[in-house]
Amino acid sequence: MIYQSQTACYAKHRRKAIHKLGDKFNCECNPEIMCAFIYALNDADERVRAKAADEIGDQLRKNNCCCSPQLTAALTCALGDCDKKVVREATQALELCGYEVVEGCCDKPCCHTGCAPSGCSPSAAPAPAPTSDPKAYFPSRFQDQKQSRRRLSGNSLSNLFGLID
Numbered sequence: 001m002i003y004q005s006q007t008a009c010y011a012k013h014r015r016k017a018i019h020k021l022g023d024k025f026n027c028e029c030n031p032e033i034m035c036a037f038i039y040a041l042n043d044a045d046e047r048v049r050a051k052a053a054d055e056i057g058d059q060l061r062k063n064n065c066c067c068s069p070q071l072t073a074a075l076t077c078a079l080g081d082c083d084k085k086v087v088r089e090a091t092q093a094l095e096l097c098g099y100e101v102v103e104g105c106c107d108k109p110c111c112h113t114g115c116a117p118s119g120c121s122p123s124a125a126p127a128p129a130p131t132s133d134p135k136a137y138f139p140s141r142f143q144d145q146k147q148s149r150r151r152l153s154g155n156s157l158s159n160l161f162g163l164i165d
Contacts, residue, residue, distance in 0.1 A: 002036045011045035018048065022055030027066035034059065034066060038074040041090075046083035053078055053089030060096035067097040 001024075005017035018040050021033045037059075040052035056075065059066055078090035079101065091101045 002032065005036050006039055011043070011048050014040065014043060014045070015048045015051045018051045018055055022058055026063055027059045028063045031066070034068070034071060038071060041074050041078050041086075046081070046086060049078070049081060050083060050085040050089055053086055053093055057089055057093040057096060060093055064096070072097055072099065 001017050001021050005014050005021060008014045008017060018037065021036055025033050027034050034056070037052045037056045040048055041056075043049050043052070053075070056071065072094065075090045075094045075097075078086055079094075081087050081090070094101050
């Protein structure tokens with residue numbers, strides 16, 4: 001079942017395998033099913049991800065001792081999913097692990113109690129002026145490319161791929 005939940009060609013088959021794993025096994029006796037659920041949280045299909053989060057929640061309702069740092073990290077990442085059902089199921093599962101999930105305050109100008117009179121947090125730095133130069137945003141990327149070009153300039157392609165001794 002675990003193999004099928006990870007490798008089936010169609011999302012409906014991966015989702016069905018996740019569902020069977022959640023119904024037929026329990027995470028106390030078979031902790032490897034939680035690894036399969038975590039793997040399924042990264043599936044390309046949102047229905048598989050939602051089913052995985054749902055099955056994690058079901059397992060936690062039955063066996064509260066199945067929370068692990070890896071599980072909470074995966075569920076925390078699932079909170080940023082673009083599908084609302086995945087986020088809802090991940091929130092419920094995290095709450096079953098004993099975490100309080102709160103809504104972020106990115107849209108509000110100030111959500112902290114210690115706001116400055118201007119409405120911004122005192123520790124907030126001003127945003128840099130926009131620029132069209134990509135080197136301003138990614139200086140290390142362009143530096144790395146220059147260094148890699150220098151390293152490759154003295155070698156031929158055949159030496160790189162080991163075709164000539």
